Amino acid sequence: MTKEIIDVDSIQANQEKKSVSLKLKWALGTAIGVTIIFGIFAILLFQCFSNILFKQEQSYSRDALQATEKKLTGYDQPLDKNNIQQSFNISYSPKNNDSLNTPYNDSFIQSAAHKNLIVSIYNNSGNQLYSTSKEVLTFKKVRSTEENKVKSDKHTVLLIRKPIYSKKTNEKIGYIQISDKLIQYDQTRKKLVYLFIIIGITVCFAISLMSYWLASIFLQPVDLLNETIDEINNSDDEAKALSEVRVPVISKDDELAQLSNLFNNMLDRMQRYIEQQQQFVGDVSHELRTPVAIIQGHLDLLKRWGKDDPKVLEESIQASLQEIDRMKNLVQEMLDLSRADQVEVQYGSETSDAREVGLQVYNDFQMIHPDFQIILDNDLKNKTLVKIYRNHLEQILIILLDNAVKYSTDRKEIHLTMSKNTRYVEFVVQDFGEGISQENIKKIFDRFYRVDKARSRNKGGNGLGLSIAHRLVEGYHGKISVESVENQGSVFRVQLPLVNPE
The missing domain is CATH 1.10.287.130 (Signal transduction histidine kinase, dimerisation/phosphotransfer (DHp) domain)
Incomplete structure (x- = not known):
């Protein structure tokens, strides 16, 4: 059985090669999103313009249809060339019966038509009687008005077919077909397509550059973070x-x-x-x-x-x-x-009654050290909750009182005061013993620090008690301080945050 050796560095190198910059992803994603939104907007706008142009062309064709129909509905017999000639003043060539002039010479019809529109008139049999153009158009009989938009090889054509009925007899006398070559319509649509494509490409490119630039600015902290990690x-x-x-x-x-x-x-x-x-x-x-x-x-x-x-x-x-x-x-x-270094994580939500704990520790020390006069000044008249685990509060008070006992000299007297203000509960432990010099007072919370190592060792101390108390108090966002004078005693002051009544 062979063992495969995995090269971690090569894997990381491959991952780095395959990785794509977040700034590039952001720029591409933004560009794609903007392109999609612009595409939807362009399609809607294109359809809107197309409909407006088509309705305009449709209006021209319907006006021509209506004008032509108005000239022919006065006859009570099926239409023939004589009727057409009389209605529109058309003269025909004697050789081929082709008209020499167009119905657009009539001022009324001329006002309703334009150059791309072809008007054709047919009799009841479907034979063409007249057309404004020599272009051959497909015709079919219809029972009612029909409008169709068809595609030819070069352009779109709008076809409108309608039967003509006599006003006098209400009988069908012929047919009208309007053929409108939508050349301008197609050209305008094509220009709009090109315009939207050019604008879309420009917008996409501009948005990509802007997105990359903004991403570079916004992600600068991430780049600095990566550089810091790499440097470490x-x-x-x-x-x-x-x-x-x-x-x-x-x-x-x-x-x-x-x-x-x-x-x-x-x-x-x-x-x-x-x-x-x-x-x-x-x-x-x-x-x-x-x-x-x-x-x-x-x-x-x-x-x-x-x-x-x-x-x-x-x-x-x-x-x-x-x-x-x-x-x-x-x-x-x-x-x-x-454990004191981890109190904020493990006991951050714990609370305890400062008054109860303080009284308990005071009574315990009175019992353990009957030769000492321990004086209590208690301003906490009711239950007072502080943000600290009960055992840790006991441990802090025990450390301070135990040190007061250890380092007392002839005057075996200790004062314990409990009070509170708007934010903190305060414990004060005062002894009248050896005291601490100003040189050493800044170091007493350091680990294993003892003012007089020989005397401290004889008293059973390892120099960790005050360090533990200091870490515990700071872990619960409290304050601990000391005031001392050599050969007169020390005052340790502990402040712990009150629990919000709400």
Whole structure:
């Protein structure tokens, strides 16, 4: 069984060769759409003009028919050449009986006819008595007026045939046939066709160019987006490119500009995730190095000679267990910190009662630390909903109160204040302990940062508690701040957004 090796680069290259530019698709689609619409409009307009021209020609033929009929209906006998001669003052050649003049010499008929119109008169037998043209025309008897539009080799012809009835006897005395060569009608229609074709081609070409130009302008953010992605993909250092390359900011305020901003925000978030991951790996490896070294040192000691000394054995086991507990706590805190980075996605719609949670944590700490005087100043008299998951609010308050307990000195007193304004619920935790210098106050929310690492390690801290609290508060669009003076204490202030009553 042979294995087929798929060349991903060649597939991508083939796809790029086969792909058609969106701007070209847009231009072609717009041109086709406009052409179809123009074609429908041109057909309707062409039919409208054709009908107007045909009705005009039809009116000429009917006027000629009516004028000729009016001259002949006064006879009570079937028509013959004498009747025609009397009615229209026609003189015939004695040799061939052809007329020497036409009925158009009659002023009434002349006003109703034009050069392309032929008037023919026939008797009851269908024999031609007179015609204004020597051109041989096809005739047939009819019972009533008939109008037909027929195609000849060169042009269209309108034929109108009608029987003639005597006014006196109401008997049929002959037939009239009007033949109108629609030469001007055909020529005008042909000119309209050429005109619409030329206009259609011009409009299609102009619309294609304009559409391509507009597409180039409108899709500029997409082009910049593609260029940014290609620059990141083709960079030798993708991590560096991801941190530096961004889609240029476009001043337009439309959906594509918003797409560019969203893409930049996504790159910023990806960069933060990468930095967090790198920092996570570096911090964990750094923090685990010490306990692992301590445990390894005790095990080496026991391996060499300490296992024979009960006192050394007890001390090594106890120290190793302490370091294992510290590693376990460290791993748990790192997991909490990782979850804190995702609170907006996983718990964005959660709410909790700030008053209830604050009272619960206050009572728990009073029970756990009876040697401390914990003073509560509660301005939340009723249920107060805030946009945060209940467990996370408990975790934030526990971290702040636990730090207040850890870093208190002789004055074992802690103040917890709960209040609200029009937008936020505010928790304030104040202690009267060691305090923080202005140099260190900006760094206390960083991961693994401890003001005094030796003293913090003795108190069981890993430097992650305030970082977790900071991430949680920011994840719920709140604010956390600190004010502190060395050897006088610290004040931590947390603001969380209220839930809209509606």
